[in-house]
Amino acid sequence: MKRNLPLLICFVSGTVMVVQFFIPHPVSRDLYTISSKWFIVVSAFALVLAVGNLIRSHYNKLKRRLEGWPYSIVTLASLGVMAVIGLFFGVKADSTFQKIYLNIQAPLGATMFSLLAFFMASAAYRAFRARSLEATLLLVAAFVVMLGVTSLGSFIHDKVPDFAEWVLKVPNLAAQRGILFGIAFGAIATALKIILGIERGYLGGGS
Amino acid sequence: MIINPWNIAAALLTLFILSFLYKDNPLFRFAEHLYVGISNGYLIAITWHNALRPNLFDPLGRGQYIFLIPMVLGLLYFTMFVKRISWLARLPIAFLIGWGAGVSIPAYFQANILKQLHGTILTPQSFQPQVSSGIWATIILIGVVATLTYFFFSTEHKGAIGRVSRLGIIFIMIGFGASFGYTVMARVSLFIGRLKFLIEFFRALF
Structure with missing residues (x-):
């Protein structure tokens, strides 16, 4: 019961979703619409659990005065303020919630991700060495694409951007497509294993 | 750019994050923790307004009690804190995993296999209007097969x-x-965007 009931739910929900795709009938479409709403609701409850876990983790850090505990106050306070503003004062375009998003969250995220450019460049400097044909091709392709999307590329030669585009649209596309096929077959095989109850990792340990 | 408290906050926080390029420091850690907190607060509010209210509480308010099923299923997550009935938390997970797997099979087949096959197949039309497009299509076909x-x-x-x-x-x-x-x-483009913002901000300031 403790393992079979979840397996049954997984089998039924998975099979119904596969079958409904091939039935172009309003009932089938309604089933998809309603079940996708159920999916959103159940996922939202999982989010409550995840955020609760984050709050608990920072609260414990604060209570035990672990290293860096003052920063936990920042996380908890900002989380609380943003949630309260969003829940009680709305999330419309001109709201305080959106102003915080546009002027605090978005710049923070953009700057944080822009930092990766430096780390990627330094990692590439250490790792990229033209020791073999394969490594040289990787290096040259990266260099051509980087050069091609900047104005420096067209400054060197007006055909450099065209060549970079060709690298992206022809050999790169061929490799990505091959990898994509592999991913798709792998994902379908895994999904089938999950639906048929062969893959049971999501049930966790215990009886 | 008009200088206002929002711009000042955005500029300061951008500088706090960029300070990490020198080394890890309290200003960076403050900005990092602020980002985590604000992002999660954002997620809570957006989940309420875009997911729970329109898909659960509004239908329940209209008397569509069938939506009690996902609500009960969602609440079962919290049984993981009660050891005796913790196995019930597997039910919503099973629903999500099964639904996702079921939806992904035809979706992957259509988008990642059929559409990609369609794009790879070589036909006489591939060589029109230019022969070069046919040659590139041939290279793509060879590349896909080789990969x-x-x-x-x-x-x-x-x-x-x-x-x-x-x-x-x-x-x-x-x-x-x-x-x-x-x-x-x-x-790099993100970085240029942030630098452009900072330059405009300091130009307006001084």
Whole structure:
């Protein structure tokens, strides 16, 4: 019961979703619409659990005065303020919630991700060495694409951007497509294993 | 740019994050923790307004009690804190996993197999209006076959298969290099965006 009931739910929900795709009938479409709403609701409850876990983790850090505990106050306070503003004062375009998003969250995220450019460049400097044909091709392709999307590329030669585009649209596309096929077959095989109850990792340990 | 408290906050926080390029410091850690808190607060509010209210509480308010099922299913997550009935938390997980797996099978088949096959197949039309487009399409077809051969492990990569597999590695390496270059440039573009904002901010300030 403790393992079979979840397996049954997984089998039924998975099979119904596969079958409904091939039935172009309003009932089938309604089933998809309603079940996708159920999916959103159940996922939202999982989010409550995840955020609760984050709050608990920072609260414990604060209570035990672990290293860096003052920063936990920042996380908890900002989380609380943003949630309260969003829940009680709305999330419309001109709201305080959106102003915080546009002027605090978005710049923070953009700057944080822009930092990766430096780390990627330094990692590439250490790792990229033209020791073999394969490594040289990787290096040259990266260099051509980087050069091609900047104005420096067209400054060197007006055909450099065209060549970079060709690298992206022809050999790169061929490799990505091959990898994509592999991913798709792998994902379908895994999904089938999950639906048929062969893959049971999501049930966790215990009886 | 008009200087206001919002711009000042955005500029300061941008500088706090960029200070990490020198070394880890309290200003960076403050901004980092603020980002985590604000992002999660954002997620809570957006989940309420875009997910729970329209898909659960509004239908329940209209008397559509069938929506009690996902609500009960969602609440079962919290049984994981009660050891005796903690197995019930597997039910919503099973629903999500099963639903996702079921939806993904035709979706993957359609988007990643059929559409990609359609794009790879070579026809006389591939050589029109320009012959060059047909040549590029031929290279793509050869590249796809070679890449797939490289990932085909049921046969030892010797002889003809070995040579095709080697060609596959060449295509894969070019693909990885191009993807790397493109990703780096996307990050650089973000960095340029932040620098542009800072320059405009300081110009307006002084």
